[in-house]
Amino acid sequence: MAxxxxxxxxxxxxxxxxxxxxxxxxxxxxxxxIFLGGTVWTVVYSFTNSKLLPRLSFVxxxxxxxxxxxxxxxxxxxxxxxxxxxxxxxxxxxxFLLAALMDQKIRFENTFRTIMLYPFxxxxxVTGLVWQWLLNxxxxxQSVVRSLGxxxxxxxxxxxxxxxxxxxxxxxxxxxxxxxMCLMLAGLRGIDEDIWKAAxxxxxxxxKTYLLVIIPMMRGVFITTLVIIASGIVKVYDLVVAQTxxxxxxxxxxxAKYVYDYMFQAQNLGQGFAASTMMLVTVAIIIVPWAYLEFxxxxxxA
Amino acid sequence: MPEIVAFNAIxxxxxxxxxxxxxxxxxxxxxxxxxxxxxxxxxxYGTLIVVALYYLxxxxxxxxxxxxxxxxxxxxxxxxxxxxxTFEPWAKAWSSACTGxxxxxxxxxxxxxxRITVPSTIVSIAIASVNGYALANWxxxxxxxxxxxxxxxxxxxxxxxxxxxxxxxxxxxxxxxLTGLIIVHTIFGMPILTLLFRNYFAGLPEELFKAAxxxxxxxxTIYFxxxxxxxxxxxxxxxxxxxxxxxxxxxxxxxxxxxxxxxMTVQLNNIVNSVQGVKEYNVNMAATIxxxxxPLIVYFVSGRLFVRGxxxxxxxx
Amino acid sequence: xxxxxxxxxxxSLSFGAVTVLDTLNLDIKDGEFLVLLGSSGCGKSTLxxxxxxxxxxxxxxxxxxxxNVTWEEPKDRGIGMVFQSYALYPQMSVExxxxxxxxxxxxxxxxxxxxxxxxxxxxxxQPLLKRKPAELxxxxxxxxxxxxxxxxxxxxxxxxxxxxxxxxxxxxxxxVEIKRLHQSLKNTMIYVTHDQIEAxxxxxxxxxxxxxxxxxxxxxxTIYNAPENLFVAGxxxxxxxxxxxxxxxxxxxxxxxxxxxxxxDVSAYPSRGPxxxxxxxxxxxxxxxxxxxxxxxxxxxHQAVVDIEEPMGADNLLWLKLAGxxxxxxxxxxxxxxxGTAVTLSFDMAVASIFDAVSENRL
Numbered sequence: 001m002a003x004x005x006x007x008x009x010x011x012x013x014x015x016x017x018x019x020x021x022x023x024x025x026x027x028x029x030x031x032x033x034i035f036l037g038g039t040v041w042t043v044v045y046s047f048t049n050s051k052l053l054p055r056l057s058f059v060x061x062x063x064x065x066x067x068x069x070x071x072x073x074x075x076x077x078x079x080x081x082x083x084x085x086x087x088x089x090x091x092x093x094x095x096f097l098l099a100a101l102m103d104q105k106i107r108f109e110n111t112f113r114t115i116m117l118y119p120f121x122x123x124x125x126v127t128g129l130v131w132q133w134l135l136n137x138x139x140x141x142q143s144v145v146r147s148l149g150x151x152x153x154x155x156x157x158x159x160x161x162x163x164x165x166x167x168x169x170x171x172x173x174x175x176x177x178x179x180x181m182c183l184m185l186a187g188l189r190g191i192d193e194d195i196w197k198a199a200x201x202x203x204x205x206x207x208k209t210y211l212l213v214i215i216p217m218m219r220g221v222f223i224t225t226l227v228i229i230a231s232g233i234v235k236v237y238d239l240v241v242a243q244t245x246x247x248x249x250x251x252x253x254x255x256a257k258y259v260y261d262y263m264f265q266a267q268n269l270g271q272g273f274a275a276s277t278m279m280l281v282t283v284a285i286i287i288v289p290w291a292y293l294e295f296x297x298x299x300x301x302a
Numbered sequence: 303m304p305e306i307v308a309f310n311a312i313x314x315x316x317x318x319x320x321x322x323x324x325x326x327x328x329x330x331x332x333x334x335x336x337x338x339x340x341x342x343x344x345x346x347y348g349t350l351i352v353v354a355l356y357y358l359x360x361x362x363x364x365x366x367x368x369x370x371x372x373x374x375x376x377x378x379x380x381x382x383x384x385x386x387x388t389f390e391p392w393a394k395a396w397s398s399a400c401t402g403x404x405x406x407x408x409x410x411x412x413x414x415x416x417r418i419t420v421p422s423t424i425v426s427i428a429i430a431s432v433n434g435y436a437l438a439n440w441x442x443x444x445x446x447x448x449x450x451x452x453x454x455x456x457x458x459x460x461x462x463x464x465x466x467x468x469x470x471x472x473x474x475x476x477x478x479x480l481t482g483l484i485i486v487h488t489i490f491g492m493p494i495l496t497l498l499f500r501n502y503f504a505g506l507p508e509e510l511f512k513a514a515x516x517x518x519x520x521x522x523t524i525y526f527x528x529x530x531x532x533x534x535x536x537x538x539x540x541x542x543x544x545x546x547x548x549x550x551x552x553x554x555x556x557x558x559x560x561x562x563x564x565x566m567t568v569q570l571n572n573i574v575n576s577v578q579g580v581k582e583y584n585v586n587m588a589a590t591i592x593x594x595x596x597p598l599i600v601y602f603v604s605g606r607l608f609v610r611g612x613x614x615x616x617x618x619x
Numbered sequence: 620x621x622x623x624x625x626x627x628x629x630x631s632l633s634f635g636a637v638t639v640l641d642t643l644n645l646d647i648k649d650g651e652f653l654v655l656l657g658s659s660g661c662g663k664s665t666l667x668x669x670x671x672x673x674x675x676x677x678x679x680x681x682x683x684x685x686x687n688v689t690w691e692e693p694k695d696r697g698i699g700m701v702f703q704s705y706a707l708y709p710q711m712s713v714e715x716x717x718x719x720x721x722x723x724x725x726x727x728x729x730x731x732x733x734x735x736x737x738x739x740x741x742x743x744x745q746p747l748l749k750r751k752p753a754e755l756x757x758x759x760x761x762x763x764x765x766x767x768x769x770x771x772x773x774x775x776x777x778x779x780x781x782x783x784x785x786x787x788x789x790x791x792x793x794x795v796e797i798k799r800l801h802q803s804l805k806n807t808m809i810y811v812t813h814d815q816i817e818a819x820x821x822x823x824x825x826x827x828x829x830x831x832x833x834x835x836x837x838x839x840x841t842i843y844n845a846p847e848n849l850f851v852a853g854x855x856x857x858x859x860x861x862x863x864x865x866x867x868x869x870x871x872x873x874x875x876x877x878x879x880x881x882x883x884d885v886s887a888y889p890s891r892g893p894x895x896x897x898x899x900x901x902x903x904x905x906x907x908x909x910x911x912x913x914x915x916x917x918x919x920x921h922q923a924v925v926d927i928e929e930p931m932g933a934d935n936l937l938w939l940k941l942a943g944x945x946x947x948x949x950x951x952x953x954x955x956x957x958x959g960t961a962v963t964l965s966f967d968m969a970v971a972s973i974f975d976a977v978s979e980n981r982l
Contacts, residue, residue, distance in 0.1 A: 019521035020440035023432040024448065027496060030489050031448045035455030038466035045465075054465070098353065104346055114602070115354045117609065118361075121601035123550035125567045126594040129574050130360045133367065133583060134380070144379045174360065182609055231457050238552040242571050259461040264557065269465065276461040287457050509706035509779075512673050513767070517720030518694030527719070531710040 039280065046273035054269055063274035073275065076253040079165045083172070083254070084233040090173055091229050092222070095180025100210060102181065103188045113185075117178035124175070128242025131171035132158060158244055161251035168243055168252060172236070180225055187221030188214070223290060230286045234279055255279050368392060368588035375583050391582070395589035400579070401572040408589050410562075411569030415549055415596075417480055418565055422487035423544040427537065430492055434499025435525055439511050449496070456493035464557055471558065478560040486554050491547065495540055502536040503529060535607070542604050546597040566593045623685070624649045624807035625670060625775055630679035632662075632669060632831075639665045640831040642679070647809065649774075652801050654818040655811045657828035658854070663811045664779055666828070670809065671777050672696050683775060694724070696775075699768025703780040705760040707752035713763050714748040717770050731770075738769040741800070758789045765800070778810040782817065794820060815855055819843065827851050844970060849979035852903050852972050858936065860903040861946040864976060867898040876902045876973070879942040881921060887968040890982050899976035906949040908967040911937065911956075925960045939964070 049059045067073050098116065102109060119127060134140045137156035145153040157167030191214060199209040215222075237256035244252045255275060263272035363380050368391050370384040378385075397407040404410075437445055467486060468477060476482035506529070514524045555565040564572070570593045574586045601608050627645040631638065639662050647653045655663040668674040670681055672693035680689045688696045707716050717738060721731045739745045742762045752760055761781060768776050781797070782790045798821055801808055812818055818825050819839045826836045827850075835847040846852035852860050865878025874894050876883045883902055921941055929936040930952065937948045937956060941964065948964070956962065973982045 017440055017442045020436035020442055020445075023436040023521075024442075024445060026429045026488075027433045027452055027492060028448045030492050031451035031455060033470070034463060034467060034489055035458060036451055038463040039455075039458055041466045042462050054469075101346055101350055106346060106350070110605075112350050112354055113609070114605070115357050118598065118601055119357065121546055121597040121608070122594045123552065123567050123597070125550075125552050125571050126590050127360075129570070129586065129590045130364055132574075133587065134360060134363060136583075139375060139380055139583065141380075144381060147379060174357070178357070235459055235461075238567075241552070242575070245575060256459065256461055259464075260553070260557070263461075263465055272461075272465070276459065276464075279459040280462045283457055283459055287454075291454075507704050507706060509702035509704045510708065512668070512671070512693075513700065513702060513706035513764075514708070514719075515673060516671060516693045516698065516700045517767070517771075518692075518723045519719075523723060528708055 042273050043277050043280070046270065046277045048270055048273075050269040050273070052267045052269070059270075063270045064278075067271060067274045067278070070271075072250050072253055073255075073258055075250055076255045076258050079252060079254055080233070080236075082165050083169055083236065084230070086166075086169055087172055087176070087233055088226065088229055090169075091177055091180045092225065094173070094177045095225070096184050096215075098177065098181040099184035099188055102185050113178075113182070116181055119175040120179045122175065124238035125242040127171050127175045128168075128239045131167070131174070132243050135167055135170075159248060161248050164244060164248065164252040168236075168239060171243060172239060176229070176232070180229065183221060183225050183228070184218075187218045190221075191217055223293070227286065227290050231283060234283055234286075255282075364587045364591050368395075368584055368591055370584055372582060372584060388584075391584035391588040392592070394582075395573075395585045395592060399573045399585055399589060401569055401576060408566060408569055408573065408592055411564060411566035412592070414480075414559075414563050414569075415566040418483055418487070418555070418563075419545055419548045421480075422484045422491070422548050423541060425484060426488040426491040426495055426544055427540050429488060430495030431499045431533075431537070431540070432525065433492075434496045434501075435503050435529055436521075437496070437500045438503035439508075439524070440521060449500070452493050453497060460490065460553060464553075468557070477558070478563070480559070480563055483554060483558045483563070483565075486558050487544075487548050487551070490554070491544055494543070498536065498540055498543075499533075502533060506532060538604070539607055539610050542600055542608050545600055546608075549596050622649045623647070624651065624683070625809065626682040626685075627666070627670070628680040628682070630666070630669060630676055630681065632665060632674065632677050638831060640669070640676075643831070643833060645826065645833065645836070647807060650805045650807055652808045652810065652821055652823045654822035654825045655809065655828060656813070656815060656818040656825050656854075658813055661828040662831035663813075663828050665831075667777055667779055667809060667811045670696075670775075671698055671700055694720075697773045698775045698777055699771040699773045700777040700779065701761070701764045701768050701781045703783050705752070705757075705764040705784070707760055707763055707767075709752055712749055712751055713744065713755070713766075716752065716763060717748075717766050720767065720771055734770040734772060738766040741769065741803075742766050757785050758793060761785065761793060765797075774807055776806050776808045778808065778812075780812055781810075783812070783814070790817075797821065815857070819855075827854060829854075845981065846903075846972055847981055849901060849903075849974045852974065856905055858906055858947045860905050860972070861909075863902040863904075863944065865900065865902065867894050867896060867900050869894060869896045876900060878902065879944055881942045883921075883966060883968070885968045885971065885973060888971055888973055889969065890973065892982070894982070900982065901974045901976050901979075903972040903974065904966050904968075905970070906936070906947045908970050909946075909948045910965045910967070911948055911950050911954075911962050913965070921964045921966075923962055923964050925956045925958050925962060927958060928956055930955070937962075 045054050045056075046063055047058050047060060048055055049057055049062065102112060106112070135142075135156065135158045137143065137159055142153060142155045145155070157163045157170070195213060195217070196209070199213060204213075235256055236254055237260065240246060240252055240254050240257055246253045246257055255278065259272050259276045259279065262268045262275065366383055367375065367380060369387045369389070370378075371386065371388050371390070374385060395407060396409050396412075398405055399407045436442075437449055467489070471477035471482040471485065474482075476485065510528065511524065514528050519527065549565075550567060551565065552567045552571065555568045559565070570589050573589055623646050625645075625647040627643055630640055630643045630645075632640040643666065645666075655666060657663045665674065669676050670683075672688065672691055672695075676689065680687055682688065683696050683698065693700075707713075708719065711719065714735060717735045718731050721734065726734075735748075736745075739748060742765060744759065744762050744766060747755060747759060747763070752763070755763065761784075764781070778797075782793055785793065794817055797810075801821075810817075810821060819842075822839050824836060824838050825842050827834045827842065829850055835842060835851045837845075837847075842851065843855055846855060846860075849862075853862070863876065863878035863881075863883065865876045865883075868875045868877050868882070873884060873886045874888070876885050885902065923939040923941040923946075925937055926940050926945065927938040929938070933952050935950050935952050935954055935956075937950060939946055939948060939962065974980060975982055
């Protein structure tokens with residue numbers, strides 16, 4: 001036999017699998033240049049005093065100090081916390097309850113699901129404008145209830161600085177709960193039918209089965225849903241723009257809007273970069289523990 | 303399931319036709335009675351119907367308002383059906399509503415959105431599907447690293463990356479143009495689409511890929527002749543995802559295009575929230591419905607696939 | 620080296636720190652039917668994929684027809700392959716499935732038609748040519764999959780557990796057909812399976828694999844009757860060989876294995892070398908090499924009690940307790956025993972196996 005004379009020359013390592021590498025160029029560019037490079041770039045420039053144009057003159061933590069001293073930023077953060085907290089709780093609770101209802105082998109399931117999910121197909125702008133109209137104190141829900149005889153009825157969240165963020169929350173829940181319901185329903189459907197049979201044979205009441213058996217089994221679905229809702233919360237922007245433009249005054253400002261306004265309207269890039277870096281930090285605080293739980297900790301998932 | 307019934311009867315040691323003993327005859331026998339209006343059903347369906355009405359209410363109000371004239375809106379109640387149906391608000395919203403000095407209606411935004419959505423959808427799906435296929439079947443060293451960065455990147459708030467992209471697009475000379483916006487949609491659609499296609503292709507039997515290689519097919523032949531024809535459902539899911547996602551986008555439209563290229567959502571917002579002039583709520587609602595119509599049609603036509611699409615695309619936020 | 624069809628030289632494959640194949644050598648003769656047998660994860664499919672060129676090797680070489688194909692593309696190796704899941708292209712008709720590879724290779728239309736109709740004739744799938752794979756039964760699909768290898772007109776056929784997805788009856792039918800195919804085509808065939816019946820019935824030679832290493836490479840009868848080590852002995856045969864751990868004792872020019880307080884006379888055992896007194900060994904006896912209540916001449920008899928009886932029709936399998944250890948014996952189907960019956964056993968040591976307890980190799 002030919003011994004150690006190798007029949008065909010080993011192809012160049014770089015040229016092997018060349019097509020796959022060519023096909024991945026857009027991904028590599030996006031990942032490295034835009035996602036990684038862009039993020040690093042923004043973080044770096046958040047330490048500069050860039051105004052109209054990005055400039056590399058470092059000013060330490062100045063932008064952050066200014067940011068955390070700005071009333072508008074503080075209100076934005078406060079709004080995000082309130083909005084985030086309630087939208088997480090309500091989405092999960094309402095979404096799960098609806099999914100549990102839908103899972104009772106009901107008729108017209110498809111119709112109900114179609115109705116609950118259609119708002120998710122709409123743009124945040126559309127949702128925001130519809131709810132702006134429904135919550136219009138002169139013509140909307142408030143005026144309708146008043147015309148029924150309850151003349152002191154007050155429901156004008158979009159015109160009341162104290163509760164404006166809840167007005168936005170209502171619209172967000174209208175749009176988003178259908179999706180949570182769908183995810184939860186998929187989770188419920190993924191549970192082995194035999195679990196239900198076993199619980200029935202054992203005589204465990206349905207609500208107890210949900211609470212003690214089903215929900216713990218759906219841990220993964222809950223966590224995934226949580227991450228999906230949470231990363232959506234941080235990005236909330238269009239809805240506020242459409243519904244209130246941040247008003248009344250600055251009462252419904254949110255961080256994403258702060259970033260946009262400082263970058264593209266106030267021409268104060270440094271502030272925009274610092275604020276967006278803070279958003280990044282927030283997301284990291286949500287994502288890193290989840291990623292660790294899901295993919296790290298020695299537990300490999302295919 | 304007659305076989306199972308028969309089997310159970312045999313397993314219990316009795317013939318289906320065996321005579322019934324007196325004890326069995328006196329107790330409950332046969333089908334358990336079921337009432338359609340049991341308290342449980344009333345609670346379940348009652349709740350579901352109330353919930354459904356809540357979800358439908360805004361759509362109903364939108365349509366009703368858009369069919370009324372302004373005097374009727376000022377007098378009446380937003381839930382009441384129009385006394386006199388008028389399509390004038392629709393016509394105005396489409397062809398003569400004003401944004402700033404421009405008074406040619408939403409139609410311009412509509413056609414802009416079409417010109418943005420169609421190429422963005424095609425380009426992003428073409429790139430992501432080939433890339434997902436490469437990741438699933440033609441792994442190379444380092445591929446997983448780039449893919450991980452891509453997926454982690456999907457969680458980074460867009461605001462963090464917007465300005466660097468502005469710079470890149472400006473350097474490429476496409477900032478403000480439709481091309482620039484198409485590139486942006488391709489970039490931000492890439493994580494979820496690549497994941498979608500990678501997982502789908504990885505879920506296809508690996509032996510099929512091996513068989514094709516033994517048959518001598520290469521990267522592109524396998525993609526076009528074997529994978530593509532088998533993957534139509536996932537392409538439809540990706541299309542639904544992209545069409546609705548890109549059509550509904552607001553932020554990228556406002557950041558990366560000049561006003562003459564503004565997509566429909568941006569123009570809608572400018573029409574409704576413009577401070578000049580008298581508020582014409584009926585026109586606003588007609589415009590809102592028009593903007594929501596495309597994704598709604600996609601939604602109602604595609605049904606189940608849409609659910610699959612958003613379940614996959616929900617990561618996009 | 621004439622007559623060698625496929626040759627594997629010092630082949631190693633590792634994924635990171637995990638070694639799947641370890642310096643493996645294997646020569647397969649022209650026209651030979653070689654079966655790679657082992658449980659899942661033993662590396663048998665990995666080895667087949669390396670030969671096919673579907674996996675890149677870490678070390679070593681592969682020759683097919685004396686040509687070094689270590690870095691060749693699968694299509695250039697002169698192989699055809701049949702997969703467990705059939706791997707038929709679902710959107711193509713049977714005919715297109717068969718001709719796809721030839722079209723890719725830009726073979727002339729007339730030649731394609733000729734080869735497809737020949738393969739269809741051999742496999743008797745002419746009526747199915749226009750159908751889609753989804754419209755075929757499992758057995759028909761596997762025929763088409765074999766046909767796809769057939770039209771390639773190659774010297775070496777690779778089978779990756781081709782019958783594992785079929786039900787028992789179909790499996791035995793197709794097994795016979797594959798054997799018939801091999802007898803008429805006389806191609807080299809390499810066949811991966813975890814099913815020992817397939818291995819024993821089909822193979823010219825069997826390579827029993829474990830942890831990426833070939834444990835024994837021999838013809839089926841040798842594998843069954845003279846397993847090279849404890850693993851092969853335990854792996855082949857169902858129910859598995861009875862093992863008695865004990866000590867060799869040489870007395871009065873006779874040899875005994877002393878296990879669980881019982882002496883087994885192994886003087887009749889054809890050992891390869893001289894026995895060593897006091898050596899720790901494992902005695903292995905197949906269930907059908909034990910006689911129940913009929914003494915073999917000059918063999919020591921043993922008392923045992925019937926524990927469970929498993930009548931299988933042609934055979935009757937007895938599970939017995941012998942000196943506290945459970946063992947199985949195969950007897951004729953019509954002979955029945957009630958649990959609790961005391962029986963006398965005698966062992967046919969001429970066909971038994973004895974392994975060193977430490978090295979686990981055959982003595």
